[in-house]
Amino acid sequence: MAKHLLLISESNSYLVTSLKNKLESLRFDVHMVNADMGEITAIREELSAILICASEALFEKDSQQAINYIKDKSIEEDIPLFCEGDTEELKQIHSMIPSHVITKEYLRPINVTELAADMNDFIKSAGKHLKKKILVVDDSGAMLRNVKGWLEDKYQVALANSGAMAIKYMALNRPDLVLLDYEMPIVDGRQVLQMIRTETEFSDVPVIFLTSKGDKDSVMQVMSLKPEGYLLKTMEPAQIVKAVDEFFVKQRGEKLNK
Secondary structure (H helix, E strand, C coil): CCEEEEEECCCCCHHHHHHHHHHHHCCCCEEECCCHCHHHHHHCCCCEEEEEEEHHHHCCCCCCHHHHHHHHHHHHHCCCEEECCHHHHHHHHHHHHHHHCEEEEEEECCCCHHHHHHHHHEEEEEEEECCEEEECCCCCCHHHHHHHHHHHHCCEEEEEHHHHHHHHHHHCCCCCEEEEECCCCCCCCCHHHHHHHHHHHHCCCCCCEEEECCCCHHHHHHHCCCCCEEEECCHHHHHHHHHHHHHHHHHHHHCCCC
């Protein structure tokens, strides 16, 4: 999988050029642009990381809009954000981007080789963990395998074939979303959701129902339980993946607006 890195710099200094070359030697596809909305939004690739190389020139122009966009993009898409600069430049970056949003910062003078290797190691080790965790609960082994196959390129996917197994898993591993079969033997989706909501540790974990019934009465019955949504098992796989993607986009937007 390609590692696309967005490098924001107003300078083509020897330091920045050397850093770009070193990152490219580590198989990053480096998209080097100014702090310009047009240049930044023209990058269509899925980013593995963002690096801001601070300089006086960055703050001499009206870069606030571009920096805000980068900040929001990092939060919304869970992209690691790195910053490099001297003490004063990093202070100015902090005035635009909250420190908790910045994954790591590097204070000059820097060793280009060490910085590039450090970023590469972080992304290699953290890449998997940066993916959202989805727990799929269904009594059908075939359905579990199918959903895992559809989602595992973008998400960490865990499987449970019963409500009891789901609760046991969640006690040890908090997922970011549960995709829950509504119709299961012994303990159905309604009961599993009730169990989830009564457990303090994970009562707020979002749940989306999977159901094979799309008639009005069935849908109303499902939605009366107030899940975050429902998906029909008869939907095309691409539609299910899109619905999950859109759920997380909406969730990130709500967090930004808090």
